[in-house]
Amino acid sequence: MEPESPYAYCARPCQWAAGVSRYGRPYTQTGVRLAVGRSQDKPGRSGVYRLLGRLWLREVDAPLLEQLSDGVLGEAFVAAGGVSPSLVTGETVESLAVDYCQLFLGPSGHFPPYQSVWEAGQFEGEAANSVREFAEVVGYDPAEVLPGGMVDHLGVQLDLMGHLLSGGVDAEDSADAEDNIIDEVSDAFYSAHLTWPDTLLSATRERAKTAFYRSMLTLTGEFLDTEAPAGRP
Template sequence: MTTQPIRTEPFSEEIARAELYGLLARLWLAPPDAALLQQFKVAVTEAPEPGGYLEAPWQALVAAMRETTVEAAALEFAALFQGVGKPEVFAYASYFLAGFMNEKPLAQLRSDLAALGLTRDETQLETEDHIAYVFEVMRYLIAGDDAGVSNLEQQRRFFRNHVQTWVDQLCDAVNEQPAAHLWRSIAVMTKAFVVVEAQAFDLLEA
């Protein structure tokens, strides 16, 4: 996505949320490269919240990232998301919400993105309803510089309309695939994070 700058203020819970959305977006978009795997080996060792709901799935993801290799991850990603003809798993909202690619959910998403002043990076192949791009929008709505756009109400609205409606189904689809190993851990972490986010917005609406 083409967005405005991201804030670089000192660490906070909100920045941690934004960074987790960014990490998950990266993992759903492409297999990890050597640099990312190295980061998990030497730096990413603590759960986002010790003893919290995300601790076990986070530790499982860290373990899976440390066990894989660039080559193994690339092969798994291709087997799941890049099959010849029809991939095993479609990581797009339109597929899960409408049953086909490039359907009404994508059009609605594009309309909502335009209202936020966000546009698609034309150099990217994936459409805006790919999970990676949806998560990147959430990252921006949390940590972007424009308070008129990057605020809690916009986060809540976008999450309810474009994340909560389908991401669980995607994660379940990945979990059902025999070829999924690393991405099973990514899916479990993603699903747990969506639960935490949904509960937080429930409290906001109470």
């Protein structure tokens, strides 16, 4: 069996109760709950970031699509504005994979979901260096979700924020001190690395061929809007 290539990675108020890991495998416990907005609990926000990160990092597979099409997670995904196929077949999965690849992987006319590309017109710019610095501070390894890939991929950034909100910063003092540090670091990361996708989202919504990916793009934009730190327009 050939190893998977790293480049096979070809909101509205609601609640998401989850069963999906960032690798597309079922969780054994519920953990992703969303009442979209920064007032909700950090574990819930973390879970949403990680689910969105998974959807950006690689094409959806059959097990994940089945979870997004049925049960508690499926109901919540639809309530949030997501659109899932009513029947999951090999043909369905293949058509979604084709849409993902033509949107983000190419070979031409695609939209690389990398911050450096959209801000500086190049790969591996200053944004990538900044993500690496944040990742080192919070003990996050981008290679776990995108082996060999460029770290300013939007999916990596979303997953990193999920890691951070789940307790990726340790404080030697009280739990309140740790909570405050997480708030400060997450606000800094958001301002540096999650304010850029608007143009990408608009462009890809126009090009997406499937309702699933159009809804995923809209959901990403709406969720990021609710996550803006206080005082940011």
